[in-house]
Amino acid sequence: MSPFPPRRSSRATPALALCAGLGLAVAGGTLVACGADDPDAGTNGVGKLAAPEIQRKYKAAANAAGAVHISGTLVSKGASYKLDMRLKNNGGTGEVSTKGRTFRLLRVGERMYLKADAQFWRGDGKNDSAAARKLSGMYVRVPTDDPAYDRLSGFTDKKTLLDGVLTLHGKLDKGKRARNSGVRTVELTGDGGAGGILDVSLEGRPYPLELERAGNAGTVRLAEWNKEFRLAEPSADDRVDYGAKLPNS
Structure with a gap:
């Protein structure tokens, strides 16, 4: 069925004839029929669909999509998280802030790193200040069997975060x-x-x-859907392997 009203005469104006011709040419495609009163003109047509x-x-x-930039605030189980993450199918990188602490996450495949300042690593003050200073500003590898890995890896997982x-x-x-x-x-x-x-x-x-x-x-x-960005493990000078368990796990 034509999306245009029936002609009142056998002679269409050039503009109307062109519009009708275009309407026939794109029927079933991503464009929609032209016309000043059509809110979907020039769109991908999704607006015409049911919810x-x-x-x-x-x-x-x-x-x-191969990549996405996710930013904003999430509230989960009473805790508020501020996110600024760039994600791919094999990992992600960016910052997370919660409870006055900010840390950076980087995951490539299964290898995940956490970067934070000395105050973050001191936690409630019970941890060794010297160790905290050593870890400050470094990408610290998070072992896959550390409880922190499960808690944090979701922020770097495109599918998990989008589903959430x-x-x-x-x-x-x-x-x-x-x-x-x-x-x-x-x-x-x-x-x-x-x-x-x-x-x-x-x-x-x-x-x-x-x-x-x-x-x-x-x-x-x-x-930034599908916008390419560099995702690579930190250099040997910028990373440290703390061991089997992180200080604040």
């Missing part, structure tokens, strides 16, 4: 059209917004761009 289908599209796009933050609770609905950092978006809501609000891009791939998490559990921004 569950939009969710399927943005999850597929996110999972297929891209969650809407309750009945899924499609909300308003807007712009996020200049990009046209469509809003998805869970439980009318109480279960979270997610902006999905209407330009290019339907990537998720920003999520207000349910229950005031933080706001997360997702950007």
Whole structure:
């Protein structure tokens, strides 16, 4: 069925004829029919879909992406975490802040490192100050069997972190059209917004761009999808292997 109204005469104006021709040329593709009243003109077409289908599209796009930059605040089990992480399928790097402490994480494959200042390594003050000074500013390898590995590796795991933050609770609905950092978006809501609000891009791939998490559990921004960045283990001069267990595990 043509998306354009029937012609009132057998002679179409040049502009209308061109518009109709374009509409036929892109039918079934990512573009939509032209027309000043069409909110989906020039978009990826996701805005026309039902909310569950939009969710399927943005999850597929996110999972297929080779890289992403995740920043913002997460609240989990009463603790608040400020994140600034760049992630790939084989690891990630960036900073995490919680309870007044900031540390840097770097994971390449299974090898994960933690970098922090002496105050972080002193913890509650019971740890050796000399050892804390030695570890300060160094990438300290986190053994895979150390309890800290399980607690921290999720921040460096693209799939785990995306699965955790891209969650809407309750009945899924499609909300308003807007712009996020200049990009046209469509809003998805869970439980009318109480279960979270997610902006999905209407330009290019339907990537998720920003999520207000349910229950005031933080706001997360997702950007630089598929943007390449360097991910490599620290040099031998910048890293140290503390042993089988970290001081603050």
